[in-house]
Every structure is written in structure tokens, then in C-alpha cells.
Amino acid sequence: MQDQVVLRFSELTKQFPGVIAVQDASLEIKAGEIHSIVGGNGAGKSTLMKILSGVYPYDSYSGTIELMGEKCQFKNILEAQSKGIVMIPQDLNMANELTVAENLFMGNYPNKRGIIDYYTMYYEAQKIIDEFDLNVDPLTKVKEIGIAQKQLIIIARAMHYDVKVLLLDEPTATLSDKECKILFEKVRNLKKKNIACIYISHRLEEVKEISDVITIMRDGRIVGTAPNSEMDEKRIVSLMVGRDVDEVYPEHDRTPGEVILSVRNVTIKDPKVPTKKIVDNVSFELRKGEILSMYGLVGAGRTETILAMLGAFKGPVECEMELKGEPVRIKSPSDAVKNKIGFLPEDRKREGVIETTSVSNNITVASLEQLSKNSIIDAKKEHQTVDDVIDKLKIKTPSPSTLVRNLSGGNAQKCVLGRWIAADSEILILDEATQGIDVGTKTQIYYMLDELAKSGKSIIFISSDLSEVMGISDRILTMKNGKVINISDGKKATRSQILWEATIGNKEQDIYG
Amino acid sequence: MDKQSGILKIAKKIAIIFIAILFMLLFNKITNNAFISQRNLTMLLKQASVLMILSSSLMMLLIEKNIDLSGGAGVYLTGVIVAILIVKMGVNIYIAIAAGIFLGLLMGLLNGFFIGIVGLPAFIVTLAAQLIFRGTGYVLTNAATIGPMPKEFAAISEAYISPLVSTILISIFLVLFVSIQIIKFRKYQAWYGGINKLINNIFAALFGSAICIWVFSGYKGIPMCVVIAAITVIVVHFITTKTVYGRHIYLIGGNIDAARLSGIKTEKRIIQSYIFEGLMYGVAGIVLTARLSGAAATGGNLLELDAVAAACIGGTSMNGGVGSILGVAFGVITLTAIDNVMSLMNVSSYLQMVAKGVILLIAVCIDMYTTKAKFRFKLINKK
Numbered sequence: 001m002q003d004q005v006v007l008r009f010s011e012l013t014k015q016f017p018g019v020i021a022v023q024d025a026s027l028e029i030k031a032g033e034i035h036s037i038v039g040g041n042g043a044g045k046s047t048l049m050k051i052l053s054g055v056y057p058y059d060s061y062s063g064t065i066e067l068m069g070e071k072c073q074f075k076n077i078l079e080a081q082s083k084g085i086v087m088i089p090q091d092l093n094m095a096n097e098l099t100v101a102e103n104l105f106m107g108n109y110p111n112k113r114g115i116i117d118y119y120t121m122y123y124e125a126q127k128i129i130d131e132f133d134l135n136v137d138p139l140t141k142v143k144e145i146g147i148a149q150k151q152l153i154i155i156a157r158a159m160h161y162d163v164k165v166l167l168l169d170e171p172t173a174t175l176s177d178k179e180c181k182i183l184f185e186k187v188r189n190l191k192k193k194n195i196a197c198i199y200i201s202h203r204l205e206e207v208k209e210i211s212d213v214i215t216i217m218r219d220g221r222i223v224g225t226a227p228n229s230e231m232d233e234k235r236i237v238s239l240m241v242g243r244d245v246d247e248v249y250p251e252h253d254r255t256p257g258e259v260i261l262s263v264r265n266v267t268i269k270d271p272k273v274p275t276k277k278i279v280d281n282v283s284f285e286l287r288k289g290e291i292l293s294m295y296g297l298v299g300a301g302r303t304e305t306i307l308a309m310l311g312a313f314k315g316p317v318e319c320e321m322e323l324k325g326e327p328v329r330i331k332s333p334s335d336a337v338k339n340k341i342g343f344l345p346e347d348r349k350r351e352g353v354i355e356t357t358s359v360s361n362n363i364t365v366a367s368l369e370q371l372s373k374n375s376i377i378d379a380k381k382e383h384q385t386v387d388d389v390i391d392k393l394k395i396k397t398p399s400p401s402t403l404v405r406n407l408s409g410g411n412a413q414k415c416v417l418g419r420w421i422a423a424d425s426e427i428l429i430l431d432e433a434t435q436g437i438d439v440g441t442k443t444q445i446y447y448m449l450d451e452l453a454k455s456g457k458s459i460i461f462i463s464s465d466l467s468e469v470m471g472i473s474d475r476i477l478t479m480k481n482g483k484v485i486n487i488s489d490g491k492k493a494t495r496s497q498i499l500w501e502a503t504i505g506n507k508e509q510d511i512y513g
Numbered sequence: 514m515d516k517q518s519g520i521l522k523i524a525k526k527i528a529i530i531f532i533a534i535l536f537m538l539l540f541n542k543i544t545n546n547a548f549i550s551q552r553n554l555t556m557l558l559k560q561a562s563v564l565m566i567l568s569s570s571l572m573m574l575l576i577e578k579n580i581d582l583s584g585g586a587g588v589y590l591t592g593v594i595v596a597i598l599i600v601k602m603g604v605n606i607y608i609a610i611a612a613g614i615f616l617g618l619l620m621g622l623l624n625g626f627f628i629g630i631v632g633l634p635a636f637i638v639t640l641a642a643q644l645i646f647r648g649t650g651y652v653l654t655n656a657a658t659i660g661p662m663p664k665e666f667a668a669i670s671e672a673y674i675s676p677l678v679s680t681i682l683i684s685i686f687l688v689l690f691v692s693i694q695i696i697k698f699r700k701y702q703a704w705y706g707g708i709n710k711l712i713n714n715i716f717a718a719l720f721g722s723a724i725c726i727w728v729f730s731g732y733k734g735i736p737m738c739v740v741i742a743a744i745t746v747i748v749v750h751f752i753t754t755k756t757v758y759g760r761h762i763y764l765i766g767g768n769i770d771a772a773r774l775s776g777i778k779t780e781k782r783i784i785q786s787y788i789f790e791g792l793m794y795g796v797a798g799i800v801l802t803a804r805l806s807g808a809a810a811t812g813g814n815l816l817e818l819d820a821v822a823a824a825c826i827g828g829t830s831m832n833g834g835v836g837s838i839l840g841v842a843f844g845v846i847t848l849t850a851i852d853n854v855m856s857l858m859n860v861s862s863y864l865q866m867v868a869k870g871v872i873l874l875i876a877v878c879i880d881m882y883t884t885k886a887k888f889r890f891k892l893i894n895k896k
Binding site for chain 2: 310312332334337338350353355356357361368372375380
């Protein structure tokens with residue numbers, strides 16, 4: 001039973017007008033196997049998932065899909081689900097105002113002639129919750145629970161169907177390490193039920209940790225498949241990029257200058273629990289020409305600290321700042337911009353890019369004041385600036401007036417970064433700048449940041465990716481539960497030390513020796 | 514590839530012009546040649562002017578992802594105050610006009626305060642404002658018509674620039690436009706959008722001015738209300754394409770969170786937009802009162818919804834971030850032309866409402882379909 005092939009697809013090709021998203025993809029997935037598919041942005045992973053899960057109807061691509069030896073032609077998602085292929089999408093579609101139980105049974109509520117049988121529903125929901133060890137009350141509203149639990153609820157919801165293949169598209173993108181662990185455990189449990197998982201992720205460590213088989217895609221093609229034991233991270237990355245990557249991170253020998261920004265006593269109280277502090281007395285200094293990383297698990301209070309500094313936190317905060325030795329009061333992001341502080345937010349789509357408008361307009365958002373005279377935009381100056389930024393950041397766009405929504409994620413992110421280069425910000429704060437971006441673009445961004453730091457800009461780099469924190473920082477600040485644990489030298493710090501500080505919350509690290 | 518898509522674009526434009534001409538001819542046919550007469554077209558433009566003034570500022574609110582339901586009422590209240598000041602109280606015309614504009618600004622400020630600073634939803638605030646404005650007007654007039662207005666006041670809308678002067682003005686305008694385009698083409702080069710766009714713009718200008726000259730030289734010339742509407746269009750075009758404020762409203766409508774984090778003072782911009790909208794209440798109210806020579810209780814009725822319809826037909830996105838004044842002008846003229854044709858055909862005004870609704874639906878469907886099709890088309894071309 002274990003080695004039975006549940007899903008076999010051969011020569012799948014999906015063309016979008018102008019691009020071939022997936023080309024001649026053939027693969028076999030065995031029952032009870034965790035099969036990871038990795039690849040850069042635009043490698044075709046998501047498109048492949050959408051073909052398999054019926055998002056794209058069978059006549060919109062070529063090639064064949066066989067499920068348990070039976071040829072399948074799905075017209076829509078429902079058909080694929082009823083046959084046993086279920087996708088857990090990247091953005092969780094749940095009704096936040098409804099309860100866990102109501103969400104669990106969404107689509108097929110237990111009912112008597114159209115009237116919902118709440119008793120049965122809650123009873124059944126409790127059973128599912130126990131089975132998945134979720135530790136929530138079925139009557140809790142979904143908006144009150146964490147993302148990891150939401151994901152598990154969606155997976156549990158999928159179990160209504162006789163699932164044979166579960167497709168997980170970047171499930172851990174927004175999870176903390178601990179939440180990931182829980183998710184992985186559940187995914188491994190599915191093995192026992194002989195359910196195959198296709199797992200898509202950018203995070204290689206995770207892929208290594210969880211997979212039985214790893215498949216790498218690049219430019220729409222499958223470029224390599226092998227059991228986990230035969231793949232190491234270097235090989236995966238080189239297959240993903242299509243060349244050997246040695247220098248992902250720039251070799252840096254920067255010498256930071258005087259203190260440019262000092263932040264003192266940032267404190268934010270939890271609006272729900274007044275005794276709890278989301279951010280507790282955080283103080284640090286930033287030097288000229290330095291990259292200061294902030295590392296911590298999700299919920300450590302890094303983003304909140306930054307939002308408080310920028311006057312963008314919704315709620316009362318305490319925060320004292322000195323910019324170049326002078327006390328400043330920043331009440332809103334526009335004050336921050338005036339003081340030449342730029343901020344690249346975590347959620348690119350929601351807070352970063354402005355998708356309805358052009359690359360050019362996205363780049364000049366924060367510098368219009370400098371590019372205008374008497375509130376009238378100097379078109380020539382604007383064009384010059386935009387051309388410079390596109391050139392400098394190597395933004396791949398057909399033209400500056402192309403809408404940003406037509407660019408890939410990495411290029412869109414470069415537009416947001418370019419915004420602050422156009423504004424000539426002295427201090428750049430980047431919150432998870434490389435999240436969801438392919439390896440090649442990431443490298444470009446690292447080199448760009450190195451160059452910026454060398455030219456005297458100061459950078460605060462928030463990241464949950466330990467490798468990149470280790471790779472590019474002058475100093476690393478670790479946070480846990482709203483407190484600064486330690487600030488250490490980026491070249492002397494070790495991975496285990498940083499991880500220890502962020503997870504355990506103290507400076508001792510003798511456990512790793 | 515570039516050339517091809519350029520040709521396709523031109524082909525599409527020619528097709529649109531062709532269809533527009535066909536429709537004009539059809540309208541002409543069903544109205545027994547009454548539609549395409551210089552007199553009727555002048556009347557049509559006069560009829561369109563108040564709607565145009567209000568729509569142009571409403572467009573900016575829609576781009577900003579806001580809305581205004583109090584437009585018609587604001588226009589009415591301005592008209593009432595101006596009419597009362599002049600007719601009942603004998604106030605000097607200029608002072609009355611200034612008062613009307615000031616009142617408009619105040620109304621805009623009221624909306625802007627509650628939406629921008631207090632942070633209430635625009636839909637609710639402007640709905641309340643609609644009731645307040647119109648109600649105040651009724652209270653002041655007992656829903657009676659205030660009029661007639663003195664001739665000098667009516668002249669704001671009803672006077673004409675003589676045909677000869679009109680022709681000269683339009684020609685000067687044409688020459689100015691063409692030379693600015695050529696200068697821009699030389700200055701911005703790649704950014705301008707290629708020689709095709711230059712030729713395209715010049716042809717469009719030639720075509721437009723030829724029609725204008727034909728219409729205005731054949732009847733009494735350019736009506737003043739059309740002049741005011743045209744100035745509004747030009748001002749709004751300038752604001753939306755050239756100023757920091759104009760750029761900001763597109764960015765706010767596109768993504769308000771991103772705009773705020775990029776240092777845009779969103780509250781301030783929102784208040785400014787509503788104040789501009791208020792200014793347009795003032796202008797439109799004065800023009801309307803001058804045109805009707807009085808403030809009637811039905812003045813400006815449903816004008817705000819016509820303005821939304823016109824903006825929508827003109828391609829302004831209800832999701833914010835997208836819209837252009839030329840599109841809106843097209844929408845305004847389309848809506849008015851339909852009114853005009855049906856009036857010429859003696860269709861009842863009730864049925865006209867039904868027809869306008871149907872046309873709004875069709876227009877939005879076509880718009881959605883063609884933008885989707887365009888997207889597909891573009892990608893096919895790339896290959």
C-alpha cells in the first residue's frame with residue numbers, strides 16, 4: 001500500500017498567453033508520501049497546484065492527470081475535491097466572524113430540512129478538534145485564534161472529503177517556528193492515513209525537515225526529483241537558481257560610524273490585557289552605515305516596536321528618540337518621511353505596493369515633495385529619478401508606466417525599496433523584505449543593502465530568516481516577548497546563540513556548547 | 514511587436530470613433546434629423562454643463578475610493594441661498610456669488626471633517642449631508658421656486674461668446690495644444706509614448722476642434738455655462754495629472770495603508786478633496802440657478818447619482834485608484850445625449866430613467882469585458 005502511486009501526471013503544460021507557466025511536467029506521487037516542490041518565484045509551482053486542484057479546468061492545459069490509475073478531467077475545484085485532491089490555499093479563506101465549528105462544517109452543515117443541527121455540529125466539531133489535538137473551543141470565533149490553528153482547521157475541514165492528495169501552498173509563510181512544528185506534526189500524522197501531501201515552500205530548512213521526496217522546479221520545468229536523503233541544501237539551491245551559488249550574501253567589511261538614531265524605552269501595552277506589554281522598554285542605537293538586524297519569533301514585538309517609532313502604531317505608545325543627537329517626535333509616518341526614515345512594510349500587497357498604479361508612481365510616492373515645485377510635479381525630474389532607480393535596482397519591467405500588478409513579487413518589492421532610494425532616506429527600516437521572493441532577487445537585495453550601508457545609509461533589517469540575518473548584519477538584536485534579549489556582533493554571533501536567545505529568552509547558550 | 518500594438522491601438526480608436534459616428538447618425542435618423550443640428554448640439558452641451566462640473570470633482574473622490582451622495586442637494590442649497598440673497602434680499606450679484614461659493618466650501622468642509630478627521634464612512638456621512646442640505650433648502654423656501662433671476666445673473670450661464678470670437682478662441686487653443694504636445698514629445702522622448710501618441714493626440718485635437726468650430730459657429734457661439742464646464746475640466750485635468758495632490762489621490766485610492774506608510778497625509782488629502790467637491794457645489798449651483806433663472810425645488814435632484822453614472826461610464830473605477838477626466842467627460846456627454854435624444858423623441862421622462870439605468874449597466878459590462886479582453890489581448894501579443 002505504501003508504495004502505491006496515487007497521483008501521476010504527465011507532460012502537463014499550461015500556457016498563459018505570452019508565458020509558458022508549466023512545461024512538460026511529469027511526476028508520480030506515492031500514497032502517504034510528503035513530496036515537496038521547491039522553486040523560485042515564477043517557477044510554476046503555484047500554477048501546477050492550480051492545475052492539479054482544478055482551479056484551471058481540464059481544457060485549459062495539455063497533459064494528463066491520473067488519480068489512482070484513473071484519468072481525471074476536473075472542471076472545477078469542487079470536482080477535484082470530491083475525487084480527493086484538496087488544496088489548502090496560501091490565503092486562508094475563512095469566515096472570521098463565525099465560530100470554529102461553523103467554519104469546520106462550512107459547505108455541509110449537519111441539518112434537518114435546512115435547519116442547522118447545532119448540537120450535532122458542535123459535537124462533531126469537538127471530535128475533530130480532539131482528533132487534531134487543536135485545543136480550541138468549537139464556539140470560539142475564528143478571528144480570535146492564531147494563523148497556525150486556522151490552517152489546521154482548514155486541513156481538518158478538508159478531511160470531510162475522502163482526501164487522497166493534500167496540496168499545501170506555502171503553509172508556513174506566516175507561522176512562527178513553534179507553530180510550524182505543530183503543523184509538521186499534523187502533516188506527518190496524515191501519513192498514517194495514507195494521504196499524500198504535496199508541499200510547497202520557499203524555506204529550504206523546512207523542506208529538508210519534512211519531506212520524503214523533493215522536486216525542484218525552474219522556469220516551468222521540473223529540473224530534479226530525488227529522495228530527501230540525496231538532496232542537500234546546496235544542491236537544491238543550485239538547481240533552483242540554475243547555477244552554483246556560493247555568494248548569496250555579500251562579503252562585507254563595513255565600518256559603521258557614529259550613532260545616528262537612538263531609541264529609548266519603547267513600550268506598548270496590550271490593549272486587551274492592560275498588564276501585558278507587547279513591547280517592553282526596548283532601547284537600542286543605530287549607527288551610520290550599519291545594518292542592524294532584529295531577529296525574533298513571530299509575536300516577539302519587532303514590527304510593533306518599529307510601528308511605534310514611526311508613529312504608525314494604532315494605539316497609545318511610549319517612545320523617545322534622538323536623531324543625530326537631537327530629540328525628535330514622530331507622530332505619523334509623514335513625520336518619519338520628513339526625517340528621512342523609510343519603511344518597507346511586512347505585508348507587501350496590503351501595505352507596500354500600490355497595485356492600481358504604475359511602477360513609476362510607486363517609486364516616487366515618498367519623494368513627490370522633492371520632485372515638485374509649488375506642488376506641481378516636475379515631470380522631467382520625476383522621469384530621471386525613476387529611470388535611475390529602475391536601473392540601479394535592476395527592476396524588470398517593460399516600461400516605467402507598466403502597472404505594478406503585472407510585475408512579479410520580487411520586482412514589486414524592488415519598487416517599494418526603490419521608493420526609499422528615490423526619497424534618499426538616511427535610515428531604512430525593512431520588515432521581512434525578502435519574504436516570498438526568489439533566491440536570485442534576494443541576493444540582489446542583499447547586495448543592494450550592502451551598497452546602501454557602505455554609502456552611509458543606516459538599515460534596520462527585521463527578518464525571521466536566520467541565515468540572512470547571519471549573512472548580512474553588522475549587529476543582531478534579538479527579541480522575545482517584547483523585550484530585547486541581546487545585541488551581539490554580527491560577525492561573532494553564532495546561529496545557535498541567536499536562536500537560543502530568540503526562543504529561550506536569555507543570553508546563556510551553554511546547551512549548544 | 515511595439516509597432517503592431519500601436520497600430521492596433523489606433524485601429525481600436527478609429528473603431529470607437531466610427532461607432533460613435535454611427536450612433537450619432539442613428540440618433541439623427543430616429544429624431545428626424547433634429548439631433549445633429551448646431552442648435553441642438555449647443556443645447557446638449559448646455560444641458561451637460563452642470564453635470565460635468567459636479568462629475569469632475571466627484572471623479573476625484575471616486576479615485577480616492579470615497580463617494581459623495583450629497584452632490585445634488587449641495588448644488589440645490591447653493592442655488593437657493595444665491596437666489597434668496599439676490600431676489601429676496603437684493604444683495605449685489607457678486608457678493609451673492611461669493612456667498613454661494615463660500616457656502617459650497619463650508620458644505621465640503623462639513624463632509625470632509627466627518628469623513629477625514631472623525632473617520633466615519635463616506636457613504637453614511639454624505640447620505641446624512643444630502644438630507645441636511647436638501648432639507649435646509651426646503652425649509653428656507655417652503656419648496657417653492659425662487660426667481661426669476663436678474664438678467665446679469667442669468668448671463669453666467671445663458672450668455673454666448675459670439676461665433677467669430679468662439680472660432681478664434683478654439684483655434685488659439687488648438688495651436689497651443691499642438692505646440693505643447695510637440696514640446697513635450699521632444700522633451701520627454703521615450704516617456705512621452707512614441708510618435709504614434711503624438712500623431713494620435715494631434716489628430717484627436719484637430720477632430721475635436723473641427724466639430725466644436727462647426728457647432729459653435731453655426732448657432733450663437735459658445736454658451737457661458739459650457740465655458741465654465743470646460744474650464745473645470747481643464748483645471749481637474751491639470752490637478753489630476755500634474756500636481757502632487759492629484760497624484761496623492763490616485764495613490765490613496767490605490768492603497769490607503771501603503772500611501773500612509775509612504776508619508777502621505779491621508780486625512781488632510783481627504784478633507785481637501787471634499788472641500789474641492791464643495792467648491793464645485795458652489796460653482797454648479799450658481800450655474801444651475803443661472804440656467805434655470807431661479808432655484809426650483811427639483812433643482813439638482815438625483816444629480817449626484819447621474820454624476821456617479823457618468824464617472825462610471827467614463828471608466829472611473831469604483832474600487833479606487835483609476836479614472837480620467839476625459840473619460841468622465843465622455844460619460845457625461847453620453848448620458849446627456851441619451852436624455853436629449855429621448856426628449857426629442859417625446860419619450861416620457863419616467864421611461865428615460867429606465868433607459869439611463871439600462872445604459873449604465875451595459876456600459877459597465879462593456880467596460881469590464883473590454884478591460885479583461887484587453888489584458889488577454891496584450892498577453893497574446895507578447896508571444
